[in-house]
Amino acid sequence: MDLLTQWLGWLPDLAPGLGVSLQLTGLSLLFGFPLGLLFAVMAASKLAPLQWISFLFVEIGRGLPALVLLYLLYFSLPDAGITLTSLMTAIIALTWNTGAYASEYFRAGLAAVPLGQKEAALTSGLRGWSGFRLIILPQALRISTPPLAGLAVLVFQGSALAFVIAVPELMSKAFEIGSITFEYLSVYVLTAVVYGSITLVFLALVRVLEWRLGRHLQRN
Amino acid sequence: MITQLLSSIAQGVGLTLYVTAASLIIGGVIGLVLVGAARSPIAIIRSIATLYINIVRVIPPITWLFLIYFGLPQFALRLTTIQAAIIGFSIIASAFMAEIYRSGLLSIPDGQREAAHALGLSTVTTVGHIITPQAFRVALPAIATYGIGLLKDSALASTIGVREITYYAQQCAKQTHEGLLSFVVAGLLYIVISLAVALVSRRVDLTLRRKIGVA
Numbered sequence: 001m002d003l004l005t006q007w008l009g010w011l012p013d014l015a016p017g018l019g020v021s022l023q024l025t026g027l028s029l030l031f032g033f034p035l036g037l038l039f040a041v042m043a044a045s046k047l048a049p050l051q052w053i054s055f056l057f058v059e060i061g062r063g064l065p066a067l068v069l070l071y072l073l074y075f076s077l078p079d080a081g082i083t084l085t086s087l088m089t090a091i092i093a094l095t096w097n098t099g100a101y102a103s104e105y106f107r108a109g110l111a112a113v114p115l116g117q118k119e120a121a122l123t124s125g126l127r128g129w130s131g132f133r134l135i136i137l138p139q140a141l142r143i144s145t146p147p148l149a150g151l152a153v154l155v156f157q158g159s160a161l162a163f164v165i166a167v168p169e170l171m172s173k174a175f176e177i178g179s180i181t182f183e184y185l186s187v188y189v190l191t192a193v194v195y196g197s198i199t200l201v202f203l204a205l206v207r208v209l210e211w212r213l214g215r216h217l218q219r220n
Numbered sequence: 221m222i223t224q225l226l227s228s229i230a231q232g233v234g235l236t237l238y239v240t241a242a243s244l245i246i247g248g249v250i251g252l253v254l255v256g257a258a259r260s261p262i263a264i265i266r267s268i269a270t271l272y273i274n275i276v277r278v279i280p281p282i283t284w285l286f287l288i289y290f291g292l293p294q295f296a297l298r299l300t301t302i303q304a305a306i307i308g309f310s311i312i313a314s315a316f317m318a319e320i321y322r323s324g325l326l327s328i329p330d331g332q333r334e335a336a337h338a339l340g341l342s343t344v345t346t347v348g349h350i351i352t353p354q355a356f357r358v359a360l361p362a363i364a365t366y367g368i369g370l371l372k373d374s375a376l377a378s379t380i381g382v383r384e385i386t387y388y389a390q391q392c393a394k395q396t397h398e399g400l401l402s403f404v405v406a407g408l409l410y411i412v413i414s415l416a417v418a419l420v421s422r423r424v425d426l427t428l429r430r431k432i433g434v435a
Binding site: 059060063064065066067068069071072074075076078079080157158160161163164171174175178182183184185186188189191192195196199200203 | 275278279280281282283284286287290291292293294295372373374375376378379386389390393397399400402403404406407410411414
């Protein structure tokens with residue numbers, strides 16, 4: 001019972017941290033997914049420079065540990081004369097990371113749309129952008145949605161990294177409470193429970209989404 | 221400047237590799253036990269294994285590390301930073317390795333088990349000589365991919381003060397004000413190690429395939 005009252009006492013302090021974590025996750029996904037789609041489209045383009053740029057950004061975003069990417073931006077942007085808050089820096093780093101991973105899923109989704117679809121779009125007079133937007137993209141998105149949703153869960157867990165550059169998110173709030181009360185074990189178990197339960201909610205939503213997207217395939 | 225940075229950051233390569241390899245091996249062994257438990261005929265053991273795997277996976281790695289490094293000393297269990305990092309990553313790796321083994325096992329057709337049974341092989345022989353070698357071959361690329369992922373995750377150990385690549389890069393960035401360069405060097409080191417691991421695993425995979433006459 002003691003533990004429970006202790007935890008209930010801490011929750012109001014952790015809540016704003018959780019808000020920042022969710023904000024960080026949400027914004028990184030909001031910017032990261034379109035960026036990933038852009039990288040995927042660039043990789044499929046006929047222009048070699050576009051392919052190289054996409055390759056470079058994707059390989060850096062995927063090849064570096066997210067922590068190194070975070071530090072890289074945090075320590076180098078101010079030298080380049082760009083001073084951002086640590087939250088903004090974390091959003092940029094996580095967006096890059098998300099975009100790099102998402103581009104692979106988008107690429108797989110785009111590749112899975114049969115070539116006949118494109119040809120059919122062409123013969124229907126849907127050329128270039130309109131054919132891509134109306135015919136190819138919706139089918140590709142349905143294929144890439146489940147892995148992208150899984151990625152979203154990972155991004156939420158990755159948002160804990162922002163702690164290292166002093167973003168006031170859940171981990172840093174927990175660390176604060178820990179250093180005041182010295183109840184490190186208890187506060188980190190509580191933090192783990194918070195992360196775990198939100199991840200479980202996310203995962204349940206992913207399940208529902210997968211089921212909804214596959215519904216039309218189940219009937220026949 | 222860049223050679224100076226490289227020589228000071230490269231000091232961390234040893235510990236990065238040590239933490240990654242130790243966690244992968246310990247986690248790999250615990251993962252074997254887990255996958256065995258998850259297929260046990262006793263329901264309660266099955267559900268404990270599944271629960272463990274799920275709990276480990278839904279908690280971020282950095283929370284695990286802090287829980288172990290800052291939390292456990294409350295029980296008078298003082299760990300060095302390296303021990304804490306290896307314990308933390310082993311726990312995380314065990315859950316992921318168990319999933320990898322599971323998918324490897326699933327890829328082995330039931331006929332193999334039935335054929336072994338028909339030949340009169342015992343369960344232990346069947347698992348040891350028929351199922352495991354085949355499952356390992358299937359799981360190897362996934363294990364290598366996870367190993368590379370773990371290598372990148374091991375950068376987190378710097379947050380509790382393990383002197384690995386990221387730790388030294390951070391020190392260099394603070395001391396020399398060459399933030400960009402320090403972390404570019406660190407990033408290159410990670411990429412080079414990842415590429416080396418990928419190349420070796422592909423070579424091993426190819427050798428194993430050749431041995432059984434595919435590819």
